[in-house]
Amino acid sequence: MRSLVLGLVLGGLLGLYLGWFQFPRDAYRGDMTELAQSFRDDYAVMIAAGYAADGDLPGALDRLSRLRIDDIPRYVQQLTDRVIASSARDIRDIRLLVALARGLGRLTPAMEPFLDLRGGGR
Amino acid sequence: MGRELPPPAWITPQPPPPQRELEEPRPQSFFSYGFFSFALAVGLVLGLGLSWALGPLPERNTEPFQLKREDRNHYLIAIALEYEHSGNLHRALEKLVALRPLGDPLQALADAACELASSDYINSESGVKALRMAARMYTAQGRGGCAEPLLPAEDLPDKPAAASDPAAPLPSPTAPPTKTPSRRASRATATLRAVATSVPQRTFSPLPASTFCDTANRAVIEVKIVDYLGRGIPGQRIRVRWGDEENVFLSGLKPERGTGYADFQMDEEISYSIDMPGASDPLRADLITGRCYTESGRESLKSFRVTFRADS
Numbered sequence: 001m002r003s004l005v006l007g008l009v010l011g012g013l014l015g016l017y018l019g020w021f022q023f024p025r026d027a028y029r030g031d032m033t034e035l036a037q038s039f040r041d042d043y044a045v046m047i048a049a050g051y052a053a054d055g056d057l058p059g060a061l062d063r064l065s066r067l068r069i070d071d072i073p074r075y076v077q078q079l080t081d082r083v084i085a086s087s088a089r090d091i092r093d094i095r096l097l098v099a100l101a102r103g104l105g106r107l108t109p110a111m112e113p114f115l116d117l118r119g120g121g122r
Numbered sequence: 123m124g125r126e127l128p129p130p131a132w133i134t135p136q137p138p139p140p141q142r143e144l145e146e147p148r149p150q151s152f153f154s155y156g157f158f159s160f161a162l163a164v165g166l167v168l169g170l171g172l173s174w175a176l177g178p179l180p181e182r183n184t185e186p187f188q189l190k191r192e193d194r195n196h197y198l199i200a201i202a203l204e205y206e207h208s209g210n211l212h213r214a215l216e217k218l219v220a221l222r223p224l225g226d227p228l229q230a231l232a233d234a235a236c237e238l239a240s241s242d243y244i245n246s247e248s249g250v251k252a253l254r255m256a257a258r259m260y261t262a263q264g265r266g267g268c269a270e271p272l273l274p275a276e277d278l279p280d281k282p283a284a285a286s287d288p289a290a291p292l293p294s295p296t297a298p299p300t301k302t303p304s305r306r307a308s309r310a311t312a313t314l315r316a317v318a319t320s321v322p323q324r325t326f327s328p329l330p331a332s333t334f335c336d337t338a339n340r341a342v343i344e345v346k347i348v349d350y351l352g353r354g355i356p357g358q359r360i361r362v363r364w365g366d367e368e369n370v371f372l373s374g375l376k377p378e379r380g381t382g383y384a385d386f387q388m389d390e391e392i393s394y395s396i397d398m399p400g401a402s403d404p405l406r407a408d409l410i411t412g413r414c415y416t417e418s419g420r421e422s423l424k425s426f427r428v429t430f431r432a433d434s
Contacts, residue, residue, distance in 0.1 A: 003153055004158075007165060011165020011169060012172075014169060030188045035183075049203055050204065053206040062246070
């Protein structure tokens, strides 16, 4: 009897540890909030491209809300500033983000040169 | 009578017989390794099941292909949005393939649009616009789904904002490296159905096939679809025909072999022709496998490497 109890307790603890930390359940149930930074950036750029295509600002906000960000305009501003500062992305992507930031009323001095490069804007 | 003599030296004295232990029962051990092992295994299974059922998702850098179905669908639509603006089919297909769909990546987009069109997503104007863009993308590539009939008729002009779009007048938009059938033309059509009638251009040319002999890859046609710079292009349809049968498959579904890679398993004594439907002429020579010998002298079946290169 003692062997059974001891085995069950130790096996259960070991199973919990392995299942919780070492081999957690498959991550095919992840959501947008868990996306790696680069893919979050990528998603935002794609939404900015959609905004550039259809000019639908509420639609862009709705799509970005899937990232579950409290202040989306601020997020777009920070992302755009970060991308400009790091030169991490293609200039076309930067222009798209700048256009979206501008649409959201979050144009910063760092973004202005990218508006000029396009030869003006709205 | 004389004295008793001691035994000779070569006679070994016998040890005393051992005490028999059966006389008293051995006391029972309080620990059984058999029971313990069994219970350990049961506990392990229970613990794993419990943690997988209730445990939290790990905090980690999720990739798009790991997204749950709903978010994955929205990510697919975002790819179509970007394509609508850039017209860069190569980039869009790379992103679709990175989602690791089970089959055709463009059909995965059509299926996602279908699911969203069947949900509340279609109730908003933004949702309708996004689904239209997705439908434009996949119908232009010859795919279809249930979303098109669910979408309301498109009023022209659909996109007044595009003309005043601050990001639209890029000096040199990226030209699609692959067939570019009708994205622009589709905007002038009254309904989405007209888009599917576009005829893809023949934009790829087959290079002469080469053969190789490998015991690990017997009788395989390895296909690469590349642009004019030799970079792989995913999501391109490849057709292999033999007799009255054919098989159409896509490049890029084995990303570990390259973005433009695909392969096909041959049978012996069958002649195969290969082309890209609607995008290239067939390879001039038919492919027939046969016996070959590797450099180490091992017998195998001949395999082929075929490359289709974009003309420009």
